[in-house]
Amino acid sequence: MKIKEIKATELDAEEFIKEKVNEIFSIVGDGLAINALSGGVDSSTVTMLGHKALGDRLKTCFIDNGIMRQNEPQQVASLFGQLGVYVEIVDAREKFFNALKGITDPEEKREAITQTFYRNVFGQLVRKSGAKFLLHGTILTDVDETIAGIKRQHNVFEQLGIDPREAFGYTIIEPLVQLRKDGVRKVAEALGLPESVYNRMPFPGPALAARVIGEVTPEKIEIVRQATAITEAELAHTKAFQYMAILHQDRVTGIRDGKRDFGLQIEIRCWDSVDARTARPTRVSYDALDKLADRIVAEVPGVVSVTYNITLKPPSTMEAV
Amino acid sequence: MKIKEIKATELDAEEFIKEKVNEIFSIVGDGLAINALSGGVDSSTVTMLGHKALGDRLKTCFIDNGIMRQNEPQQVASLFGQLGVYVEIVDAREKFFNALKGITDPEEKREAITQTFYRNVFGQLVRKSGAKFLLHGTILTDVDETIAGIKRQHNVFEQLGIDPREAFGYTIIEPLVQLRKDGVRKVAEALGLPESVYNRMPFPGPALAARVIGEVTPEKIEIVRQATAITEAELAHTKAFQYMAILHQDRVTGIRDGKRDFGLQIEIRCWDSVDARTARPTRVSYDALDKLADRIVAEVPGVVSVTYNITLKPPSTMEAV
Numbered sequence: 001m002k003i004k005e006i007k008a009t010e011l012d013a014e015e016f017i018k019e020k021v022n023e024i025f026s027i028v029g030d031g032l033a034i035n036a037l038s039g040g041v042d043s044s045t046v047t048m049l050g051h052k053a054l055g056d057r058l059k060t061c062f063i064d065n066g067i068m069r070q071n072e073p074q075q076v077a078s079l080f081g082q083l084g085v086y087v088e089i090v091d092a093r094e095k096f097f098n099a100l101k102g103i104t105d106p107e108e109k110r111e112a113i114t115q116t117f118y119r120n121v122f123g124q125l126v127r128k129s130g131a132k133f134l135l136h137g138t139i140l141t142d143v144d145e146t147i148a149g150i151k152r153q154h155n156v157f158e159q160l161g162i163d164p165r166e167a168f169g170y171t172i173i174e175p176l177v178q179l180r181k182d183g184v185r186k187v188a189e190a191l192g193l194p195e196s197v198y199n200r201m202p203f204p205g206p207a208l209a210a211r212v213i214g215e216v217t218p219e220k221i222e223i224v225r226q227a228t229a230i231t232e233a234e235l236a237h238t239k240a241f242q243y244m245a246i247l248h249q250d251r252v253t254g255i256r257d258g259k260r261d262f263g264l265q266i267e268i269r270c271w272d273s274v275d276a277r278t279a280r281p282t283r284v285s286y287d288a289l290d291k292l293a294d295r296i297v298a299e300v301p302g303v304v305s306v307t308y309n310i311t312l313k314p315p316s317t318m319e320a321v
Numbered sequence: 322m323k324i325k326e327i328k329a330t331e332l333d334a335e336e337f338i339k340e341k342v343n344e345i346f347s348i349v350g351d352g353l354a355i356n357a358l359s360g361g362v363d364s365s366t367v368t369m370l371g372h373k374a375l376g377d378r379l380k381t382c383f384i385d386n387g388i389m390r391q392n393e394p395q396q397v398a399s400l401f402g403q404l405g406v407y408v409e410i411v412d413a414r415e416k417f418f419n420a421l422k423g424i425t426d427p428e429e430k431r432e433a434i435t436q437t438f439y440r441n442v443f444g445q446l447v448r449k450s451g452a453k454f455l456l457h458g459t460i461l462t463d464v465d466e467t468i469a470g471i472k473r474q475h476n477v478f479e480q481l482g483i484d485p486r487e488a489f490g491y492t493i494i495e496p497l498v499q500l501r502k503d504g505v506r507k508v509a510e511a512l513g514l515p516e517s518v519y520n521r522m523p524f525p526g527p528a529l530a531a532r533v534i535g536e537v538t539p540e541k542i543e544i545v546r547q548a549t550a551i552t553e554a555e556l557a558h559t560k561a562f563q564y565m566a567i568l569h570q571d572r573v574t575g576i577r578d579g580k581r582d583f584g585l586q587i588e589i590r591c592w593d594s595v596d597a598r599t600a601r602p603t604r605v606s607y608d609a610l611d612k613l614a615d616r617i618v619a620e621v622p623g624v625v626s627v628t629y630n631i632t633l634k635p636p637s638t639m640e641a642v
Contacts, residue, residue, distance in 0.1 A: 106574060106583070213571045250534045250571045253427060253642060255635040262427070263636070267628055286604045286631075293631045304636045307588055307628035310607075310614045314576040315584070315625045321574060 005140055008182035008275075013190035017049065020175040024053035027133065027173055034059045034131035036122055037087055038068075039076035040203050041188050042137030042176060048191040049175050050135045051085050059129050060085060063121055065113070066093030067207040067221055070229045079197070092121045100209060100216040104249075106321040109216065113206045126170050138174040139184060141276050180275040201242045202276065202318075210321045214249030223247055226300045227266045234292040235270055240282040243270035245296070246320045254304025263304030266296055270308075271318055279313040326461055329503035329596075334511035338370065341496040345374035348454065348494055355380045355452035357443055358408055359389075360397035361524050362509050363458030363497060369512040370496050371456045372406050380450050381406060384442055386434070387414030388528040388542055391550045400518070413442045421530060421537040425570075427642040430537065434527045447491050459495040460505060462597050501596040522563045523597065523639075531642045535570030544568055547621045548587045555613040556591055561603040564591035566617070567641045575625025584625030587617055591629075592639055600634040 006016070024033075035050055037043045037060050050058040060080070064073045077087040099116040103109050126134065176184055181202060188198035204210040211224045227245035235243040246267040254263040268289075273279035293306040309316065327337070345354075356371055358364045358381050371379040381401070385394045398408040420437040424430050447455065497505055502523060509519035525531040532545045548566035556564040567588040575584040589610075594600035614627040630637065 213573070248569070248571050250569050252534070253638045253640065255638055261636070268631075281607075283607045286602075289631045290633075294633070297632060297636050304632070305630065305641075306632045307630045309626065309628045310589075310610045311618060311625070311627045312611075312615070315582070315618050317574045317576055319574065320626075 003140060003143060003177055005180075006178045006183060008180065008186055011179070011183050011186055013186045016187055017052070017190060020049050021053040024050060024135070024173060024175060027171075028054055028057070030057075031133055032057050032059070032129060032131040033133040033135055033173070034061065034126055034129050035135035036060075036117075037062050037076060037080065038203070038205075038207075039072060039079075039197075039200075040137070041181070041184055041193075041198055041200050042139055044080075044193055044197045044200075045184055045188045045191060046135045046137040046175060047080065047085060048083075048188075048193060052191075058135065059088070059131060061088045061090050061122075061125055063090045063092050063117065065096040065117070065121075065207065066218065067096060067113075067209045067216070069203075069208065069232075070225055079194070083193075090121065090125065092116075095120055097216070097218055102215060104214045106210075109209055109321065110206055113209060132170055134170045134172050136172050136174050137176055137184075139176050140178060140180050143177065144277070180277075182275055201240075204319050206321070210319045211244060211246045213246065213321060220247055223264065223300055223302065224266075227296055227303070230295050230299060231268055231292060234288065234295065235268075235282075235284065237288070238270060238282050238284055240270045240284075241273040241276070241279065242318060243268070243282070244319070252305045256304070261304055264302045265305040265307065266300070266303050267307045267309060267320065268292065269318065269320070271313070273313075273318070276318060279316075279318055281308070281310050281312075284308070324461060324464060324498055326501075327499045327504060329501065329507055332500070332504050332507055334507045337508055338373070338511060341370050342374040345371060345456070345494060345496060348492075349375055349378070351378075352454055353378050353380070353450060353452040354454040354456055354494070355382065355447055355450050356456035357381075357438075358383050358397060358401065359524070359526075359528075360393060360400075360518075360521075361458070362502070362505055362514075362519055362521050363460055365401075365514055365518045365521075366505055366509045366512060367456050367458040367496060368401065368406060369404075369509075369514060373512075379456065380409070380452060382409045382411050382443075382446055384411045384413050384438065386417040386438070386442075386528060387539065388417060388530045388537070390524075390529065390553075391546055400515070404514075411442065411446065413437075416441055417530075418537070418539055423536060425535045427531075430530055430642065431527055434530060453491055455491045455493050457493050457495050458505075459498050461498060461501050464498065465598070501598075503596055522561075525640050527642070531640045532565060532567045534567065534642060541568055544585065544621055544623065545587075548617055548624070551616045551620060552589055552613060555609065555616065556589075556603075556605065558609070559591060559603050559605055561591045561605075562594040562597070562600065563639060564589070564603070565640070573626045577625070582625055585623045586626040586628065587621070587624050588628045588630060588641065589613065590639065590641070592634070594634075594639070597639060600637075600639055602629070602631050602633075605629070 037047050073089050080087045099112045185198045209216045212220045224247040231245040248265040251262050252265050254261045270282040271279040272282050296306050358368050394410050401408045420433040506519045530537045533541045545568040552566040569586045572583050573586050575582045591603040592600040593603050617627050
């Protein structure tokens with residue numbers, strides 16, 4: 001079934017919210033629903049729509065998969081707490097790292113995270129909760145890229161022709177699937193979410209695992225987590241669509257204390273984009289790039305080299321993995 | 322033995338040439354000498370000094386190791402032919418690629434090239450020629466970096482305490498060992514070499530093998546050779562100290578014809594430096610970087626991503642391998 005796109009320019013956010021709240025209410029009825037909140041604009045918007053429709057009959061979980069950014073679980077739970085939405089933090093770090101052990105192929109990595117998320121962690125939460133309905137923040141760009149075979153997103157089973165009821169034991173509701181990122185931001189703002197959420201930059205489903213080339217280990221995640229914190233602080237002033245740090249598997253020669261150090265390389269990407277379908281590297285000033293690179297090599301253990309991506313999407317994608 | 326540095330600012334190029342020509346003549350006597358010309362400023366300068374001292378008693382070879390840049394053997398031989406110096410091109414491509422097979426560690430790569438160069442290819446040429454003296458373009462920066470353990474240069478056996486007479490059956494003469502790159506350029510100019518040589522940017526001993534992360538194969542060399550040709554054309558206007566393209570082993574996600582393409586990444590480095598001891602990334606305009614990246618992804622098969630290195634040396638080195 002072809003999805004009818006609603007362009008941000010044509011979107012009446014208030015009307016959209018009313019419609020989706022009714023839709024969720026009519027699908028779930030007096031049942032229980034559950035959703036996983038990552039803190040991104042998509043899942044935050046779904047959380048608010050769901051709570052508007054269902055109140056306490058929507059259970060919202062933040063799954064700490066060990067591959068989130070610095071303090072992210074606590075920050076997200078605290079923010080939603082202030083909005084009157086209780087978020088349960090579920091510690092699943094070990095399960096995810098075990099599932100990722102030995103995997104280097106990006107598709108297999110995504111698949112391991114998907115399987116761990118749905119079958120292992122979230123599947124159990126759903127069964128324990130008794131909820132039969134899962135709210136999910138899939139947007140149209142995810143669907144396009146999955147159909148095109150660019151990436152295997154973990155949230156578009158229906159679009160891939162897989163019956164999620166059969167696959168995982170519940171029904172997926174995707175209230176944002178007709179929107180692109182700019183549309184979601186309008187809805188988030190209209191829902192009363194703070195600017196830190198509705199203007200929050202996109203962050204991938206596989207989280208920092210998408211920012212590690214090659215095998216994902218707790219040690220590598222810690223390195224890319226530190227580089228990510230520095231990058232987000234140093235590039236915030238650009239107000240770019242998205243910026244990120246990527247830890248390479250390739251090692252390069254460097255010098256530390258006058259001696260050869262066969263070290264790590266971090267790649268920075270910073271994108272200008274409206275809807276993530278196409279993007280171009282932001283023209284960050286060299287002063288800002290210098291400071292960013294200096295901080296990364298000084299503060300992140302083992303890193304001797306930093307690059308800045310200068311390729312258009314396409315043929316690049318925004319994420320590397 | 323500590324080498325006495327001659328700084329470029331204190332260098333009397335004419336006097337230096339006279340002294341070194343006498344020195345070479347006095348060491349070689351009426352013997353035969355041989356040298357390998359790569360076309361770089363160091364080996365070109367040594368070739369001219371040697372021919373001034375010895376005339377036809379210096380045999381100059383260009384060893385085509387298969388890892389040189391586009392048309393480099395022919396261009397170098399033709400240039401020196403115009404200067405009255407006959408250069409013999411020796412086809413050793415298969416020997417080098419065989420020696421590099423399966424090697425991924427940068428040190429082992431350099432070692433394989435060194436061993437192939439000296440023991441296998443150049444050793445044989447020397448034995449066949451009857452020459453007992455090898456002229457070599459080692460400069461002081463090579464020595465520093467070798468002693469510091471940053472890189473294993475293939476031309477500083479004496480500094481490492483290895484007797485080259487014992488190791489390879491000949492005596493190495495290093496007329497440039499007191500100079501850094503800026504001093505060599507002055508000597509090259511004073512020798513009457515054309516600007517394309519004395520202002521030619523440095524190129525590493527292991528040639529394009531230093532520009533491939535991971536195993537070196539003829540296919541990867543061809544990819545980095547094409548990227549190098551484009552990079553050198555597009556960054557010539559910067560007049561930077563050195564610029565290069567590096568082929569990564571890591572693969573990154575890209576999009577080709579609307580489909581996912583798990584493709585190659587090329588890293589660009591462009592350095593501002595006086596003497597190669599320290600360096601900083603050139604502030605190339607984004608217009609120039611855009612054009613460079615666009616050409617690389619359009620013209621070099623399999624490449625979906627291009628980065629620009631933004632790290633200082635130290636802790637980076639100029640070359641990646």
